[in-house]
């Protein structure tokens with residue numbers, strides 16, 4: 001039967017080259033070394049000096065030997081992130097504040113841009129040049145919907161004001 | 166140097182920032198020749214991954230030239246042309262020793278559930294990534310591999326993630342000769358998983374997506390069947406029926422948290438973010454695999470929770486296998502496969518974009534415009 005399969009798939013280059021009958025769903029156990037029972041006591045790489053603030057999961061005793069130093073926590077979003085790291089990766093108390101911090105960080109990013117005298121070109125950042133080339137109808141639809149919604153909101157707001165009077 | 170700079174969901178730009186420096190004796194600095202945008206970057210771009218900080222540079226798929234090395238680096242020298250696996254791995258911890266290079270315990274302070282990944286938020290270690298002119302590469306003796314003379318750089322850059330991930334997706338499926346394998350997702354990863362399923366002896370490979378041009382592409386590239394889930398009333402019933410009402414032997418989730426196809430999942434997972442992305446494809450995978458079958462997950466989800474039919478996993482006796490690809494472990498075999506002509510990675514590259522136009526590249530890839538399959542970014546210093 002297997003011979004039949006080989007014939008049937010002769011047109012597919014490499015068919016079956018990695019078919020090993022022992023390819024059971026056992027990975028990673030098949031590379032098991034026994035080191036797991038030594039827990040975290042492997043011979044550690046040299047530790048990277050800490051030059052910026054690094055938050056670390058409370059599910060580990062300290063920092064790993066290397067870490068990224070990009071964009072350390074700062075401002076209000078930084079405070080929210082510090083708070084989030086009081087909670088474990090198993091807790092909403094960790095992830096929800098982090099998502100909030102991400103959104104706050106976007107506003108901080110715009111303020112930071114303006115402070116440096118740079119008005120962010122949000123259309124360019126969203127890739128509208130490409131959208132205009134490859135999906136003009138989509139862009140027009142989006143602009144039309146936004147304009148309609150804005151007009152409706154303004155009208156609603158005005159009529160509300162009129163009623164109050 | 167010029168680098169991609171994240172400004173918020175759906176907003177990125179190319180901007181000058183200080184070039185990286187050696188911060189650890191085992192670091193190298195690599196000058197990037199090309200880097201890709203990955204479906205994983207889209208989860209960041211869409212704002213789905215917590216602790217994605219404004220000002221960071223994404224990019225975990227890149228190749229380049231070693232510009233500088235720390236005093237502890239022995240296997241690389243300045244001038245070497247290297248491909249850099251997306252996992253940052255120490256090679257010494259208990260997980261690395263088991264070749265679980267995607268699960269290293271010495272590269273990510275912010276989370277224990279995942280190892281360090283270049284340019285993949287602080288939840289994956291807070292490293293700046295390769296969509297830039299230069300990158301800091303920690304543990305330079307462990308991850309990077311010198312690109313063989315005879316290898317096309319476009320093939321090399323796809324070996325940093327897409328090819329190993331697709332291959333591992335098929336490998337984790339425990340495919341037996343003649344098995345019917347269903348792959349959800351016809352993005353770069355799903356395409357590669359479909360291709361590799363044959364190498365493990367699949368008897369039938371079916372890909373499910375809803376983007377017609379991608380279905381057309383995978384049909385030809387991976388010599389498989391491909392169907393649009395929008396044209397089915399219920400993909401699970403479709404797959405049951407087409408497997409003689411038995412269920413597929415193996416299902417692969419190559420979609421992850423940006424899945425479409427179920428309004429409830431989309432609203433709770435992608436719009437309101439009440440779950441860690443939408444789990445539509447995984448839901449379908451669990452429900453369309455046979456009893457006792459295997460579901461292999463490489464699609465990426467956020468760190469909180471997802472709505473999946475776990476009761477069916479129990480009742481059907483399904484084995485779930487999942488991981489970040491262990492790129493380094495698979496490279497020797499995959500380099501052989503490329504040489505033998507079994508896999509042709511570079512054929513999936515659809516767009517070459519100057520790094521300066523990174524915002525357009527993200528938009529095209531995210532919105533699936535212009536028949537985009539896989540975009541690569543070329544930094545100015547690599548174009549001279």
Ligand SMILES: NC(=O)c1ccc[n+]([C@@H]2O[C@H](COP(=O)([O-])OP(=O)(O)OC[C@H]3O[C@@H](n4cnc5c(N)ncnc54)[C@H](O)[C@@H]3O)[C@@H](O)[C@H]2O)c1
Nearest residue numbers: 204205350352353354374420421424425426464465489490
């Ligand atoms: N585990 C790893 O090591 C690893 C590595 C790389 C990528 N990934 C993940 O793999 C996934 C795919 O990556 P990609 O680069 O191919 O991304 P992609 O966004 O280009 O492709 C995803 C495809 O899934 C399709 N899709 C959406 N909803 C679907 C559904 N319900 N059923 C079937 N198809 C559906 C989309 O139309 C798209 O074509 C992502 O989640 C990415 O994060 C994981």
Ligand SMILES: [Zn+2]
Nearest residue numbers: 203205226326
């Ligand atoms: Zn990737």
Ligand SMILES: [Zn+2]
Nearest residue numbers: 255258261269
């Ligand atoms: Zn390690």
